[in-house]
Amino acid sequence: MNWTESDVVVDGVSLHVRRGGNPDGPTVVCAHGFSDDGNCWSRLADRIGDRYEVIAVDARNHGRSDRGAADWEGLAADLAGVVDALALERPTLLGHSLGATTVALVAARRPDLVGRVVLEDPPWRLEQAPLGADELAGVTAWVASLDGRSVDELREMGRRQHPNWPDEEFDSWAPAKLGLGPRSVEHLVPIDWRSVVPAIEAPALLVLGEVELGAIASPEVAHAVSNLHGDVGVVTIEGAGHNIRRERLDAYVDAVAGFLR
Template sequence: MTQWIEGDVVVSGLPLHFYRTGGTDKPTLLLAHGFSDNGLCWSRVAREMEVEFDLIMVDARNHGQSGRGICSSDDLADDLAAVISGLSAAPTFALGHSMGAGTVAGLAARHPALVTKIALEDPPWAENPGVEDDATADKRREGFRKFLEGVSDMSDEAILAMGKKQHPDWSDDEFPAWVQSNRQVGSDALAGMKYRDWRDNVAKIQCDTLVIHGDEDRGGMLKEAVVDRLIQDNDCFSAQHIPGAGHNIRREQFELYMKAVQSFFG
């Protein structure tokens, strides 16, 4: 970690923070985290892959050390495009989890020249796609708001204990960044954010795309019916099921996850 590069790409006055493993002779791989995580939540993956890849871990807007401000899912995709361009990293591979998976899909759809392959870890795409209605979005925001308010009153030790109780199958290596990231979520993180109709972006993706999904009964968000539809609707898509994992696939079945990711990007 001490040898990783850290900095900001500033876009219209907004700093977008990143961590980079470095190496000009390696292909680049951009990593986009999920809601309430930060770029360093990819540290375990980065340590595993930094010999072969130059990895760029980005703090999403309203997360980590990046700037704050109300934004849409398209804005987050454009933020990634700005980081790639600002670091002269195009064309790049990209990998995203949950919110970050949706963001990477938006990146590939809106800026196809910037990416060559993408992998999506359990994107939050509903079986009945459509723009999320206001009532549903408000309910989801309220749930996250209460969680974040509760965390703000807890010590690091208490957050760690809560995390280990909720996620007993996670490696200890996952928790330091996770504890810190939960303290770094800006108040605007959910304002303006709605689950959009994922079909809009999927139809525009032109690069090879791997969808990594877990078990629905363990909390995986992506249903088999959606996976089947993705593959049917776009020939660029393939899928890899990771048994024994829920939504946090890489944290719950790290070895199987890494095998799938390294095979796809290798």
């Protein structure tokens, strides 16, 4: 995907935006997961860019966007502000993990902005316990360990951690780690998703992986979401864990494209 890149300022926060695909098609705005950036949507954009305009936003404390404190409401306000600033007409919002929660909040807080919602393995559990001190310290140490590494070193690290991913995924995954701000760990706070989902008015698609392979949202969470939202579809992609589109892109594209049609 050949992106056109720019920065959008929302309430004093500069957010990096990539834009590509078919400018005459419906718009899909993509919100990435923790430690990624907008370029990590490139393989998906390559697959759907002939039909859709694809816009990928670097979340605060990620990629080329500004650093600084941001709770969930702040991340949602950032993304909503980009939609407003670009004068997009009720685009589809598609989010993975941290991005899925951000997208859900935008849809709940600003239903006027959103046409459809796709949630790729949101980090929602039936019991949303806060991160323990040891777990938080481990994530913080992992982020700090990325400093000073080369892209090639990070690419090799990624291959060891994710041996089932296509090799081209690491062309975006590795550089994204160099854009990860130390305050990004502040975003890893569980959210009361049961209070968010009922406020979503747009049709939604929940894309799940297999918990046994590392997915977070379980079938029980999907059942609860379905009870809270009157217009949600649920698709489980076999053979995928948390990073569904990276591990089973064909099945993922089929599910998302079917929903968008």
